[in-house]
Each structure stands twice: as structure tokens, then as C-alpha cells.
Amino acid sequence: MRVGIMGGTFDPLHIGHMMAAETARESYALEEVWFMPSHIPPHKHEAGASGEERLAMVEGAVRDHAAFGILDLEIARGGVSYTFETITVLQEEYPEHEFFFIVGADMVQYLPKWHGIEELVRRLTFIGVGRPGTPLDLAALPGFIAEKVLLADMPLVDISSTMLRARAAEGKSIRYMVPDAVYDYVQRSGLYGTQPRSAD
Numbered sequence: 490m491r492v493g494i495m496g497g498t499f500d501p502l503h504i505g506h507m508m509a510a511e512t513a514r515e516s517y518a519l520e521e522v523w524f525m526p527s528h529i530p531p532h533k534h535e536a537g538a539s540g541e542e543r544l545a546m547v548e549g550a551v552r553d554h555a556a557f558g559i560l561d562l563e564i565a566r567g568g569v570s571y572t573f574e575t576i577t578v579l580q581e582e583y584p585e586h587e588f589f590f591i592v593g594a595d596m597v598q599y600l601p602k603w604h605g606i607e608e609l610v611r612r613l614t615f616i617g618v619g620r621p622g623t624p625l626d627l628a629a630l631p632g633f634i635a636e637k638v639l640l641a642d643m644p645l646v647d648i649s650s651t652m653l654r655a656r657a658a659e660g661k662s663i664r665y666m667v668p669d670a671v672y673d674y675v676q677r678s679g680l681y682g683t684q685p686r687s688a689d
Contacts, residue, residue, distance in 0.1 A: 490520050490521065490583075490585065490586045490587070491517070491518060491519050491520050491521075491586075491587050491589065492519065492520065492521050492522070492523060492583075492586050492587070492588055492589070493510065493513050493514060493517075493519040493521070493522040493523070493588075493589045493590075493591050493616065494522075494523055494525055494560075494575075494576075494579075494588060494589070494590045494591065495509070495510045495513075495522055495523065495524045495525065495591045496525045496526075496527060496563075496570075496572065496575075496590065496591075496592075497524075497525075497526065497527065498526065498527055498543070498650065499524070499526045499543050499546065499547050499650070500537055500538050500543055500650050500654070501538065501543070501546050501650055501653060501654075501663075501667055501671050501675060501680075501681075502524075502543075502546050502547050502550050502650075502667065502668065502671050503648050503649075503650060503653055503666055503667045503668075503671070504646060504648065504665075504666060504667060504668065505620075505646045505648045505649075506524075507550065507668060508643050508644065508646060509591060509593065509618040509641075509643060510522045510524070510557065510591060512618055512641050512642070512643035513589070513591045513616045513618060513641050514556060516616070516639075516641040516642075517589065517616060517639060517641070519556075519589060520556065521556050521557070521558055522556060522557050522558070522591070523557075523558045523559065523560045524547045524550075524551055524557065524558070524559050524560070525559070525560040525562060525563060525575070526540065526543045526544055526547055526559075526561070526563065526564055527563045527564075527570035528540060528563045528564050528566065528567050528568060528569070528570045529568065529569050529570060537654060537681065538680055538681075540564035541564075542674075542678070542680060543564075544559065544561055544564055545674060546670070546671045546674050546675075547559050549668070549670030549671065549673070549674060550667075550668035550670045550671050552670070562575055562578065562579070563575055571604045571605065572590065572603065572604075572605075572609060573603070573604050573605030573606075573608060573609050574605075576588060576590070576609065576612050576613055577612075580612060587613075588612070588613040588614075589613060589614050589615070589616050589639075590613055590614075590615050590616070591615075591616045591618060592615055592616070592617055592618070593617070593618055593620045593623070594617055594618065594619050594620045594623035594624065594625045595620060595623045596617075597615070597617040597625055597627075597630075597638060598623070598626070598629065598630075600615065600630065600634050600638070601630065601631060601634060606634065607633070610633060610634055610637040613637075614637050614638070614639060615637060615638045615639070616638075616639045616640075616641055617638050617639070617640050617641070618641050618642075618643055619640075619641070619642055619643060619645065620645065622647075625640055627640070648666050653666060653667065653681075654681045657675060657680070657681035657682055657683050658681055658682035660682075660683075660684075663675065
């Protein structure tokens with residue numbers, strides 16, 4: 490089975506994440522895409538929402554897509570989430586699967602700094618999805634990495650989790666910028682400084 494791994498903090502998950510996953514799935518005939526919230530990514534600060542909250546938002550968002558699933562591997566493991574360690578575990582558990590790791594253009598350029606990248610590119614292929622203002626320049630990468638990166642074009646949506654958290658904290662709407670299930674969760678829970686909405 491050809492499986493895409495969509496890793497990220499997802500704090501919160503937004504429509505850009507969903508579009509990237511669907512674009513990668515369609516572009517490279519992935520049979521499934523597994524969304525995998527990280528515990529603490531090496532390149533970012535610790536998430537604002539808890540692991541359980543981020544898992545709940547992702548689970549709600551992907552529930553209606555037959556090819557989308559969720560992995561709690563990195564949340565359950567705790568600590569800093571290194572993709573190399575995660576893929577090693579997944580390949581031991583699913584030796585018959587071919588894994589693809591879906592990343593944004595900003596992360597494509599950062600790949601040479603990833604922990605264990607030399608071994609990682611032997612184990613899987615990356616799918617780089619375009620983002621606004623960040624060109625996908627494979628020529629800037631070492632050859633052994635560039636040859637294991639596929640490119641996928643998607644409509645450019647200039648939305649980030651950082652911006653969404655700031656909007657929510659300011660009392661501004663994030664509706665239609667996140668999947669309905671994520672919006673509903675944020676509104677009900679009061680996450681990111683929103684005013685909690687009681688259950689109907």
C-alpha cells in the first residue's frame with residue numbers, strides 16, 4: 490500500500506493542511522494519507538494546544554474522508570518528535586507499505602538539517618507541496634535528497650496556524666479557514682482564547 494504521512498503540529502489543523510494532503514494523494518496515487526500530530530517538533534516551540542486537543546481536532550477533520558486516517562504515535566511517545574524514529578517504527582509495523590512523507594515548501598528547503606536525513610531518504614520519498622512565497626528549489630538541495638523529493642502543485646492558500654491562533658485570541662473568526670469540525674471544537678472548548686460556546 491502507498492501511504493502518505495502528513496506530519497505537523499496541527500495547532501490548529503487548517504484547510505491548507507487538508508488541501509496539501511489531498512493534492513499529494515491525488516498527484517501520486519496514494520491509497521491512504523495518515524495525519525500524524527507531533528508531540529514537540531524539533532524546529533518549533535512546544536504546541537499551544539495539548540496533544541489530546543490536537544488529536545481531537547484532527548480526528549474530527551479527517552473522519553469523513555475514506556482515505557484519511559490518524560496516527561497518535563508521536564503524541565503517545567512524547568518527547569521531541571523525530572521523523573526518522575517514527576518512520577523506523579512504522580516500517581517495522583507495516584513492512585509491506587511504501588511510505589511518502591508530505592511536507593510544505595518551507596520544510597523541503599530545511600530537509601538537509603533533519604535528524605538522520607541520510608538514512609531517512611533511503612527509507613521513504615518526500616512529497617513537497619507548494620506554499621505562498623516559498624519556491625520549491627530542488628537544485629538548492631544536495632543531490633541525494635533532491636532525487637527523493639517529488640513535487641505537487643496546489644492552489645496557494647496563505648493560511649498558517651500561527652495566524653489562526655492570533656486571530657482567535659483577538660476574537661476574530663477563523664471560520665472557513667479550518668475544517669468545520671476544528672472550528673466547532675475551538676468554539677466549544679474556548680481554545681486559543683476564544684469564548685467557549687456551550688453545547689447545543
